[in-house]
Amino acid sequence: DQQVKQNSPSLSVQEGRISILNCDYTNSMFDYFLWYKKYPAEGPTFLISISSIKDKNEDGRFTVFLNKSAKHLSLHIVPSQPGDSAVYFCAASAGANDMRFGAGTRLTVKP
């Protein structure tokens, strides 16, 4: 039962353009959402999070949008840089002891 889905396994964008990574979830009890970035041979690194009481959170080049009615989460990176090339995971939590991850989207930013 995969409650968090990232339907695009890969995404390629040009340097300087916007990268939009998408995530859908099925559990309406999720109230905390996160994005992680993972480079090869390293563990996931926390990027940005959002609580269900908000619909947008911004941190520098990274903005997360939450659409609760559509059960949809997205991460916008602008402008995209070659160093952003990595696998991005979305995750969602419905409280303590619960964290569900998507399968990841591989982002490639071309110079």
Add this chain to the structure above:
Amino acid sequence: ETGVTQTPRHLVMGMTNKKSLKCEQHLGHNAMYWYKQSAKKPLELMFVYSLEERVENNSVPSRFSPECPNSSHLFLHLHTLQPEDSALYLCASSQSRVNQPQHFGDGTRLSIL
């Protein structure tokens, strides 16, 4: 040394061996976690410890045995593993168990022969 450190980074073992994975966090966090990541699959939460007490065991087979001797250290003891247990095992920690980001180690790549 800062962050979450996992050792060893790679481990190859036979099905009859006994080995342990080690995780250490230097962040002063109160919760620690073990995750399993199999090829092409999302991370799966295995165990949760809060203040050294196990609070979650997600139907993990008994051949995986966690231990948390203090809030900075977490072990995963392995015995009689199966080939399907080959995966990347990730340790994470967080300040608390609710609405806090988890900080991950770099993982142990486990291969069962």
